[in-house]
Amino acid sequence: MTDLLNAGKEFEDASLSPEGTRDTAPLAADIAEANQALVEQWADKLFDASATDIMEWTAVHAPGRIAVTMSMENTVLAELAAKAGLDxxxxxxxTGFHFPETLETADAVEKRYPQLPLKRIKPLLSPEEQDAVYGPRMYSWDLAAYNRMRKVEPLNMAMDEYVGWVTGLRRADSEHRASAPALSLDRTGRLKISPIITWDLDSTDKYIADEDLVIxxxxxxxYRSIGCAPVTFRVGEGDDARSGRVFADGKTECGLHE
Incomplete structure (x- = not known):
């Protein structure tokens, strides 16, 4: 259906990011060298390690502060980080497009883990500003650009002060992740640490129940894989959890782990 309200309007090219967008600052040389040495020494040893061991390793060995990335789909990483005394x-x-329940979960996490400050990272443009500059409902006509502007670039700009980040990647989630390491370097030389890499949905659910976590x-x-509301859907019993997420053409990720 033609969008009559916006017919004839001139919008910016979605391949061009908003003014002010920048990449993550480079690591100091000594930190980059320390990270490289850690991966060379420990990646194989941690490949199939337990979540507790990986998080405790991080608390001992990371050469500085760590970011624990939270989609709020589950709150396992916050619990593991708190138990390990992670700095x-x-x-x-x-993103500005989350379910209300996702925002409520973030509020609950902030209350439960006061020792782990929750930073809410927002894109440079509000949803209304983005609609005005690029055109309405970008997620419906250029999902790759939407993910870049509302997820990837904001996180990149927030990572300056950290030597690494903890992710919720699980090998069981998709073929793309089937051989993912527990410890590696990202493209900036920061540690990429995935403590629940060996878990599946059942083991995740068990940990959530055993520890009485925020749900x-x-x-x-x-909804077993939760992202932005316009591109997240329920899945049937026994279906792949990530089949309820819509990704850009030819993609199996939103861009954060590519």
Whole structure:
């Protein structure tokens, strides 16, 4: 259907990021060297290590502060970081398009883990500003650009002060992740640490129940992989959890782990 309200308007090219966008600052040379040495020494040893061991390793060996990235789909990483006494911030990218329940889960996490400051990272443009500059509902016509502007670039700009980041990657989530390491370097030389890499949905659910964690209510309603509301859907019993997420053409990720 033609968008009559915006017919004839001139919008910016979605391949051009908003003014002010920048990349992550480079690491200091000594930190970059320390990270490289850690990966060379420990990546193989940690490949199949337990989540607790990986997080405790991080608390001991990381040469500086760590970012724990939280989508709020589950709150396992916050619990593991708190138990390990990690010197870290929780980073939540608030795209402006989350379910209300996701924002409520973030509020609950902030209250439960006061020792781990929650930083809410926002894109340079509000949803309304983005619509005015690039055109409405970018997620419906250029999902790759949407993910870049609302997820990838904001997180990149927030990573300056950290020597590494903790992710919720699980090998069981998709073929793309099937051989992912527990410890590696990202493109900036920062540590990329995935403590629950060997878990699947069942082991994740068991940990959540055993530790009485904050639960995202939509996970109890058939949403097993939760992103932005316009591109997240319920999945059927036994279906791949990530089949409820819409990704850009030819992609199996939103861009944060490519």
């Amino acid at each position: 870290a911030d929780l980073l939540f990218v608030d 995202h209510p939509l996970t109890l309603q058939g």
